[in-house]
Amino acid sequence: MQASDRKRNTKVMYAGVARTHILPSSIGRLTLDRIRPSHVEGWVVELRRKGLAESTIRSAYTILRAVLDTAVRDGALGANPAAAIRRPRVTAKEAPYLTPAQVAELLRAAEGSRYAPLFALLVHTGLRRGEALGLQWSDVDLAHGILRVRGTLSRVDGELVVTEPKTAKSKRFVPISEPAERLLRAQQEAQAEERRHAASAWRQTGFVFTTEAGEPCDPRNAFRALRVAAAKAGLPQAGLHTLRHSAASVMLTRGVPLKVVSEILGHSSIAITGDIYGHVSPDVARQAMSTLGDAFDR
Incomplete structure (x- = not known):
């Protein structure tokens, strides 16, 4: 995360999402080698049941996928299980405006x-x-x-x-x-x-x-x-x-x-x-x- 070229406030936001929605969750309790695509899907369903905003769920998925990509790069994983499932969607909303x-x-x-x-x-x-x-x-x-x-x-x-x-x-x-x-x-x-x-x-x-x-x-x-x-x-x-x-x-x-x-x-x-x-x-x-x-x- 620290080596990322993302904006500082984006890094802070991502760290907060990880602490709140990844680490304490069912998937956060698994070791890297045990995570399967079905676990990622179940975790996304878990977040939806909590009533989280679609954008928050997608951000959490993006962070998890980035973490697992790093594990693949470093040889800790052979493939990224999060890459096997569809990225959570965010429904497009019309921008509110005033006359x-x-x-x-x-x-x-x-x-x-x-x-x-x-x-x-x-x-x-x-x-x-x-x-x-x-x-x-x-x-x-x-x-x-x-x-x-x-x-x-x-x-x-x-x-x-x-x-x-x-x-x-x-x-x-x-x-x-x-x-x-x-x-x-x-x-x-x-x-x-x-x-x-x-x-x-x-x-x-x-x-x-x-x-x-x-x-x-x-x-x-x-x-x-x-x-x-x-x-x-x-x-x-x-x-x-x-x-x-x-x-x-x-x-x-x-x-x-x-x-x-x-x-x-x-x-x-x-x-x-x-x-x-x-x-x-x-x-x-x-x-x-x-x-x-x-x-x-x-």
Whole structure:
């Protein structure tokens, strides 16, 4: 695990899954040479009976298979028993999103919160929560209207750290719209005022979104603030990722090509964008067919 090139927070998550769902389970009590494909299948059924999320079950299977692959590599096993069974599936779910009117209501409900500018930026850029919180002023070019996504802020082992983005394509440049430029300039001014007020207590970290003392904002606090605003707006199901999904849905329904939306969102492939936002495609398809009909019905 330590030699893996996966992100640090991914390693921590995998270690937690292994401790919780592999080691104390029926399969965790078997020696390597006794594990058979039927044992792996039984273990997966065991996890399902516990009511675990499909994604958690697949992660547990992925970890187990990787462990057994290592055993095969080192000569402790002749073949990987987990490779003989089908990888647990994860049912594709439509991404929840808000209408522009609902987004406006949510942002109004968030007014007064120090996280309101963060919420607005997520809507206007489609950034992930960690990408926006990991944004530094050196990544923002207001003169040319563009920002650069280089990392993700997250809490790992109790410490706030900026890690590598989710995928290679997550490292990207995102254009800044006029509303996004206005809110970033307002954020600059607000932060400068807090810096003057904090005086020597201010810590210069360079982050766009900071605490009153200049420290990076904890993603958990941003989540809590969003939940408060969402409840106030009568949108209890809305989360931080909902704002990203809402940005994507608006772009797609307004005719922005799927490939362009995929690049803005930083997805590893256009297929992923299509899978997540398939519920938007019918509207776009109808518009396309209307355009086709208008062109030939003359």
